[in-house]
Amino acid sequence: MVKPRHHDMGGSKAGAIEIVEHNYEMWEKRVDAIIKALSSENPPLLSTDELRRGIEELGPGIYDDLNYYERWITSATNILLEKGCFTVKELGETMSVIQKRWLKNGRKLK
Amino acid sequence: MNKAKYVKGDKIKISSLFPPGHVRTPFFIRGKNGIIDYFWGTYPNPEELAYGREGVPGHPLYKVKFKQFDLWENYEGSPQDSLSIDIYENWLEPIK
């Protein structure tokens, strides 16, 4: 029996709506800015359609484990890697340098 | 540029296809009958854009209206309740 894909959730069973909201964190706004900036380049470096497709491809487990902006940055990263905007190694090294810097500044890893 | 096949008032059916891949036609309307409410114009195909392609020539895009009682078993609400959704022509089939 055919089932909808995980993100295609219109009409599926779900519980009460938790009517909450949070003030957007700085990192979330920066993810948004990254996406908007890259989509606005001429020619665009990525499109909303690609990003959506990338999120849909994350699969059920990850989709639910990640929050909204975590999904978007994950999808954007995968697409930028596919397009060769930076390499996997460059990404790993940059992440490592930043992590060291943050830990040195006293930030804790969650 | 694709010429629009449908006009306001046309009765249509959403295709009963269930591919994986990027689709902007939600599962819950597949195979259902609706009515054309408005023609928005022709836009690049999101199913192509999603894979980094240009999506042209585009597809005509329509506002399609459904009666909720046609969509859901045991719908709880008024008989006039409706659902309105923007669907590309490649997902529409004519019905008499």
Place this chain on the structure above:
Amino acid sequence: MTVHNHIHPHQQDIEDTPFTEKMLLAQAVEELIIKKGLTSPEKLREQIEFLDSREPAIGARLVAQSWLDPVFKQELLDSVNQAAHKIGIDTGEVPIQAVENTDKIHNVIVCTLCSCYPRMLIGLPPDWYKSREYRSRTVREPREVLKEFGTRISDEIEICVHDSTADLRYIVLPLRPKGTRSWNIDRLAKLVTRDSMIGVSQASIQ
């Protein structure tokens, strides 16, 4: 390989909150795309400032004006982007469609596939709008969903749910509350809540 340590994004590395792997990833991507010349700190800052400038008051003003001016209301219904542009509001390139609540129809918007939202007019969406529960249930049982927001629509009134699946965004023009005949635009705009422009609430004097 050197990483440029002195980028000046909108807010510098002064956060001291605990960080997650994805926050780390976001920072790395930002630094890399700047380093590669794909964007600049200025462009990113502009985007954030633009984002911060979008808030429900913008949409509320358009609604209030439509209540006062039937010609403007029709212009808004024809094209929000053009009507807003005429009065100096930039709504971006994505077309926004206004749907009007009347004594016969109540509209509510949702994006079941991903959470599209008329951000250019009312700012960023609340968490509940992006939740599994809202995205799943609003198309299936809108009246029950509205009740959870304290909104009861009589059975004589059609509820129309708009699922924004394409690159059109929607905004609801709520009904003007009774008892506001002499009110000016500022006073009226205060009645137009963000939730009433999504359609889960109505504008009211209370």
